[in-house]
Amino acid sequence: MAEPDDLKLIRKIVDQGGSKYTGGNIDRRKYQRLVDLGWLKAATTNVSDVLYEVTESGKAAASRS
Numbered sequence: 001m002a003e004p005d006d007l008k009l010i011r012k013i014v015d016q017g018g019s020k021y022t023g024g025n026i027d028r029r030k031y032q033r034l035v036d037l038g039w040l041k042a043a044t045t046n047v048s049d050v051l052y053e054v055t056e057s058g059k060a061a062a063s064r065s
Helices: 004-015 029-037 056-063
Strands: 019-022 040-046 049-054
Touching: 004 029, 004 049, 004 056, 029 040, 029 049, 029 056, 049 056
Parallel strands: none
Antiparallel strands: 019 049, 040 049
8 A cells, every 4th residue: 555655756756857867875665665656666887876767557546637
């Protein structure tokens, strides 16, 4: 089940172009929640970096009021 913070984050990512690059040793739990919801897909670019892209489900969630 999505939480209010999940909706805020997916809207922010959509507004910024639909992708989010994370580099280094950071806490990615908030992005993993969106992956688990089916709103983002994750692609590991190397050992410490991940590129997240919004899915169609994520776009639909971001446009909900």
